[in-house]
Amino acid sequence: MPHIPVLLKEVTEFLDPKPGGKFIDATFGAGGHSRAISEKIGPTGKILALDANSQAFENFKFKILNLQTIHGNFRNLKAIAEENGFEKVDGILFDLGLSSDMLDDPERGFSFQKNGPLDMRFDRSQKITAADLINSATERELLKIFKEYGEERFSKSIARAIVENRKEAKLKTTEELFNLIKKSVPGRFRHKAQDSARRIFQAIRIEVNGELQALGSALNQTLDLLKPGGRVVVISFHSLEDRIVKKFFQEAAKGCVCPPEFPQCVCGKLPLVKILTRKPITPTEREIEQNSRARPAKLRAIEKI
Ligand SMILES: C[S@@+](CC[C@H](N)C(=O)[O-])C[C@H]1O[C@@H](n2cnc3c(N)ncnc32)[C@H](O)[C@@H]1O
Incomplete structure (x- = not known):
């Protein structure tokens, strides 16, 4: 669009x-x-x-x-x-x-609705990407970002899931992150997992771009x-x-x-x-x-x- x-x-x-x-x-x-x-x-x-x-x-x-x-x-x-x-x-x-244009381009990694690399940099000459942040921040740091910038109620379980998951393999794509968010949201709220994903993606974007x-x-x-x-x-x-x-x-x-x-x-x-x-x-x-x-x-x- x-x-x-x-x-x-x-x-x-x-x-x-x-x-x-x-x-x-x-x-x-x-x-x-x-x-x-x-x-x-x-x-x-x-x-x-x-x-x-x-x-x-x-x-x-x-x-x-x-x-x-x-x-x-x-x-x-x-x-x-x-x-x-x-x-x-x-x-x-x-x-x-x-x-x-940026949101709709899967290569930019801003949208959980399109699979692409976890990038989210406004300026692609900047070093730190969303993947760098997600794979290196501590659980506490992630929790703070999700709570403060995303006001997401399931911040804690999402931050925990990211840290647990990345022990196996680094998170690389928007789809992987979205799936993890879906799994971290309690069953009875899962139909609203998209709202959680939108807030978490926005929070990460705000942090990545300062x-x-x-x-x-x-x-x-x-x-x-x-x-x-x-x-x-x-x-x-x-x-x-x-x-x-x-x-x-x-x-x-x-x-x-x-x-x-x-x-x-x-x-x-x-x-x-x-x-x-x-x-x-x-x-x-x-x-x-x-x-x-x-x-x-x-x-x-x-x-x-
Ligand atoms: C909502 S769009 C602007 C749309 C524009 N007003 C129009 O009518 O087409 C926001 C733009 O601001 C840029 N942007 C966001 N933060 C910025 C910053 N700190 N410095 C410069 N550009 C920034 C983004 O890359 C994006 O292209």
Whole structure:
């Protein structure tokens, strides 16, 4: 299934691209959002598009005006932006996670529904794969990953089964891991083993790619890159991602942090941004009907003061 950009109308509404605008698409993917931005900024605008997955740019078939593409990780956002003349921009977009093209490609190992190598790297030049992680992490480490990132109730038995099983032979494929998950889920929950597998696969992916650390680090770099009035829009698909975004936005929007008993402000802290989405924006039922992968999406946006 080709990748369908999520919350497309809402992204353009909150980024509010104007002719001649300069934008960073930190997660180019299949380029759906970049195309929409490009249409608004016209021939005098510029987009710097980043993706950790170099294949994203190889697969891309459309022509986008004034698009500069960079294979890189958004955890290095500021350095990449500055190296490419994007030190002050009108907006930065993060559409987190992976694209449908990656999920659907068995060779990438992201899906338990397709047999392939346990890879799961966004960036294939990275050394550590999912197989490396699964075959070397301790039972405690696996348990922590499954619980924290997957919120999976059978984390313990799944972690135990992996460690027991790999004594015989290393786990190599998505099918082997899926079968092990199925076996570790108690009989009366086995009809829901796919849900457990989805959560475990997602947890492993988050760990392999250091997704939460990269997000926290990238958000910290955004404010320096924005012009006053510039905007950051983030679409997240996992509650832990959304929590990081929400906390960062709230912190940046906070003014004085003096204790309430102080008669006057001594900290001098001023709000750096205005929050544009008091509550996260979620897809409409209609969008979910047309693209079920949009279901967990949450969009938040800020504007630099
Ligand atoms: C959901 S897709 C983006 C889809 C895109 N907005 C579109 O409309 O086609 C997310 C993309 O972000 C990339 N990505 C995830 N984490 C990244 C990171 N830390 N740095 C750079 N790219 C990343 C993935 O490789 C994937 O291609």
